[in-house]
Amino acid sequence: MTKREYVIRQIAKTNKKNYENYVVTRIYHLLNRIDVKFITQQYVNRPEGHALTDMYFPQIKLHVEIDEPFHKKQIGLDIHRETDIIQATDHHISRIKITDDLYSINSQITILIKQIRAKIKLIEKRKQWEAWDLEKEFDPNHFRKKGYLDVYENPAFRKIVDACNCLGQNYKAVQQAWFKSKIYPNHYLWFPKFYENEDWDNQISKDGTIITEKCKDLEKYNSWFNTVTSNLVKRITFPRSIDNLGFRLYRFAGVFETDLESSSLENGVVHRLKETRIEINI
Amino acid sequence: MTKREYVIRQIAKTNKKNYENYVVTRIYHLLNRIDVKFITQQYVNRPEGHALTDMYFPQIKLHVEIDEPFHKKQIGLDIHRETDIIQATDHHISRIKITDDLYSINSQITILIKQIRAKIKLIEKRKQWEAWDLEKEFDPNHFRKKGYLDVYENPAFRKIVDACNCLGQNYKAVQQAWFKSKIYPNHYLWFPKFYENEDWDNQISKDGTIITEKCKDLEKYNSWFNTVTSNLVKRITFPRSIDNLGFRLYRFAGVFETDLESSSLENGVVHRLKETRIEINI
Numbered sequence: 001m002t003k004r005e006y007v008i009r010q011i012a013k014t015n016k017k018n019y020e021n022y023v024v025t026r027i028y029h030l031l032n033r034i035d036v037k038f039i040t041q042q043y044v045n046r047p048e049g050h051a052l053t054d055m056y057f058p059q060i061k062l063h064v065e066i067d068e069p070f071h072k073k074q075i076g077l078d079i080h081r082e083t084d085i086i087q088a089t090d091h092h093i094s095r096i097k098i099t100d101d102l103y104s105i106n107s108q109i110t111i112l113i114k115q116i117r118a119k120i121k122l123i124e125k126r127k128q129w130e131a132w133d134l135e136k137e138f139d140p141n142h143f144r145k146k147g148y149l150d151v152y153e154n155p156a157f158r159k160i161v162d163a164c165n166c167l168g169q170n171y172k173a174v175q176q177a178w179f180k181s182k183i184y185p186n187h188y189l190w191f192p193k194f195y196e197n198e199d200w201d202n203q204i205s206k207d208g209t210i211i212t213e214k215c216k217d218l219e220k221y222n223s224w225f226n227t228v229t230s231n232l233v234k235r236i237t238f239p240r241s242i243d244n245l246g247f248r249l250y251r252f253a254g255v256f257e258t259d260l261e262s263s264s265l266e267n268g269v270v271h272r273l274k275e276t277r278i279e280i281n282i
Numbered sequence: 283m284t285k286r287e288y289v290i291r292q293i294a295k296t297n298k299k300n301y302e303n304y305v306v307t308r309i310y311h312l313l314n315r316i317d318v319k320f321i322t323q324q325y326v327n328r329p330e331g332h333a334l335t336d337m338y339f340p341q342i343k344l345h346v347e348i349d350e351p352f353h354k355k356q357i358g359l360d361i362h363r364e365t366d367i368i369q370a371t372d373h374h375i376s377r378i379k380i381t382d383d384l385y386s387i388n389s390q391i392t393i394l395i396k397q398i399r400a401k402i403k404l405i406e407k408r409k410q411w412e413a414w415d416l417e418k419e420f421d422p423n424h425f426r427k428k429g430y431l432d433v434y435e436n437p438a439f440r441k442i443v444d445a446c447n448c449l450g451q452n453y454k455a456v457q458q459a460w461f462k463s464k465i466y467p468n469h470y471l472w473f474p475k476f477y478e479n480e481d482w483d484n485q486i487s488k489d490g491t492i493i494t495e496k497c498k499d500l501e502k503y504n505s506w507f508n509t510v511t512s513n514l515v516k517r518i519t520f521p522r523s524i525d526n527l528g529f530r531l532y533r534f535a536g537v538f539e540t541d542l543e544s545s546s547l548e549n550g551v552v553h554r555l556k557e558t559r560i561e562i563n564i
Contacts, residue, residue: 004384011307012300018290021297025307032312034384102286102316 003034003134009245013040014054019098023066024055026109031116035131041244044088049206053093058154059130060119061091064112068098082195084241084249086154087208140166144280149252151208151276156238156251160191163238163250168282181236183282190235191250201268204239204253211237211256214268221265228269232258235271236278252278285316285416291527295322296336301380305348306337308391313398317413323526326370331488335375340436341412342401343373346394350380364477366523366531368436369490422448426562431534433490433558438520438533442473445520445532450564463518465564472517473532483550486521486535493519493538496550503547510551514540517553518560534560 001009011028014021024040042056044063053063094115096108123129136142140162149155149166157163161174168183177191192211194204201214215224234257238250255275262270283291293310296303306322324338326345335345376397378390405411418424422444431437431448439445443456450465459473474493476486483496497506516539520532537557544552 002382002384004382004387007384008300008304011304015297015300015303018294018297021303021307022290022293025293025303026311029308029311030314032388034388100284100286102284102289105286106314106316 001134003132006134006245010038010040013244019068020054020066023064023096023098023105023109026106027055027064027113027116030109031113033120036116036120037132037137039244043083043085043244044091045085045206045208046088047207050085057116059132060116060123061088062116062119063088063091063093065093065095066098067095082193082240082242084156084243084251085208086251087151090152138162144282147281148277148279151252151254154251156243156249158248158250160238160250163191163252164189167236167278167280177240184234184236184278187234187236187255190237190256191240192237193240208253209273211271212268213271225263225265225269229258229260229263232260234274237271283416285414288416288527292320292322295526301350302336302348305346305378305380305387305391308388309337309346309395309398312391313395315402318398318402319414319419321526325365325367325526326373327367327488327490328370329489332367339398341414342398342405343370344398344401345370345373345375347375347377348380349377364475364522364524366438366525366533367490368533369433372434420444426564429563430559430561433534433536436533438525438531440530440532442520442532445473445534446471449518449560449562459522466516466518466560469516469518469537472519472538473522474519475522490535491555493553494550495553507545507547507551511540511542511545514542516556519553 007028011021011025014024020040024038028038037058039056039058040054042053042063044051044053044056054066055064056062057064094112096105096112099105120129130136138156138158140157143149143155143166157166160177161171164171164174164179167181167189169179169189170182177193179189181187181189192202192213193200194202194211196216199216201216203212204210213228215221217224234255237253237256239253241249241251243249254273255278256271257274259270259272262272289310293303293307296306302322306320310320319340321338321340322336324335324345326333326335326338336348337346338344339346376394378387378394381387402411412418420438420440422439425431425437425448439448442459443453446453446456446461449463449471451461451463451471459475461471463469463471474484474495475482476484476493478498481498483498485494486492495510497503499506516537519535519538521535523531523533525531536555537560538553539556541552541554544554
């Protein structure tokens with residue numbers, strides 16, 4: 001995908017939402033920076049639950065919400081278990097209020113663009129600015145050079161093999177979702193589906209800190225439960241999801257450890273988030 | 283309708299046409315002049331027939347066409363006899379070519395915006411610039427102050443009564459489409475429908491210069507034909523049409539005179555365009 005296609009597809013998400021389309025295109029065109037990534041209609045985790053933001057700038061952790069007084073937003077209707085939902089605890093939200101007056105909408109956007117530019121300048125000053133690069137953003141080598149994965153930066157991979165190789169597995173192709181790490185002692189790489197499927201019924205809590213794992217094969221259930229709860233391992237977890245353009249994504253969710261006290265044959269095995277960051281020193 | 287609604291509705295015409303939406307919004311937002319009117323998807327008369335332009339700036343007579351190599355445009359499919367079609371003989375057309383490279387699309391638009399600004403500046407220098415004003419543009423008093431109607435400026439009215447009063451009829455309400463002028467000797471004001479209806483089958487040539495008029499009431503036909511071809515009058519003509527947002531419009535088409543040689547019982551009465559401008563000295 002080229003940047004042209006990416007931008008066009010993101011804007012196309014605002015099709016038929018005329019005010020959203022106006023605000024999103026105005027911000028995009030007047031900001032006029034091809035090195036700034038944006039995502040329209042990104043699901044985020046909030047303390048009060050999931051929310052959908054209208055325009056999201058990941059590099060500066062800024063979300064734009066467009067408030068239409070005459071149009072109540074239908075939040076959550078499009079959400080599936082596979083929907084990509086990012087952590088947004090330290091993110092900022094700016095609101096654009098749709099009023100009757102075009103001047104007022106435009107001047108709110110002018111102020112917002114100044115804020116965006118100021119945020120970028122600050123990061124550039126700290127020498128931490130990374131220009132948006134479609135090639136780099138899911139490239140394992142990019143993260144290896146960087147030296148870490150951090151949940152709060154929402155890193156992701158397009159393929160399981162890329163995530164594996166980023167963490168030193170060195171595979172050509174893979175067909176599974178569970179790998180013993182060659183680098184990190186007693187760690188496994190895990191690519192769970194957090195929606196019910198033929199073999200598993202796994203769930204993650206809304207805040208992304210608790211995973212409940214349940215094998216669906218009743219014949220194997222007890223032996224599976226005993227194995228998991230006796231051989232305790234750390235799980236470097238990349239839930240499988242679908243991004244807002246419909247592409248597969250494995251987004252780093254952190255390192256999880258099994259919580260024996262909360263686990264039971266009835267409720268399944270519970271894993272808790274222990275580390276939000278993993279160093280890559282390979 | 284407010285300017286906000288107008289702009290939103292014009293942009294909404296590019297819904298689902300993603301590249302058009304990108305280019306139109308980029309031009310609109312970067313031009314960033316609330317005094318400049320634009321119309322998306324305007325039908326125009328060209329020597330080779332009707333055409334649809336993607337973005338039209340009436341104040342500077344400039345059309346933008348967006349060329350998508352991978353998307354053949356379906357021209358003419360939406361056209362009805364009631365569709366508002368403007369004269370565009372002295373208009374300029376700029377093309378934006380959709381290429382693979384966002385930089386290239388953007389720099390074409392940057393150049394176009396410079397051209398638009400230069401055109402506006404030139405008109406401002408001549409002291410002929412009229413800021414876009416939703417109140418004024420269909421207001422009879424505005425045209426009375428101006429002192430004329432000119433086909434090449436595509437003046438139009440929302441209501442028959444407004445066109446009548448602009449030319450000195452001084453009505454409160456009207457219910458017909460044919461009025462003897464109180465000001466211009468031997469002139470009539472005419473608001474024909476150029477699509478077949480219960481009573482009439484009137485047509486106008488694509489270049490807007492020849493009208494063929496046919497009464498559909500066969501009992502009255504001969505007497506109608508004889509009356510029209512013996513009492514020769516000049517017709518100040520405002521065809522009824524529908525603009526691109528779906529609103530009724532009576533756009534000045536010029537002053538027509540009956541052409542006896544071309545008229546026949548079989549073909550109907552033919553009127554030819556004689557004046558493209560009418561002075562208003564009331």
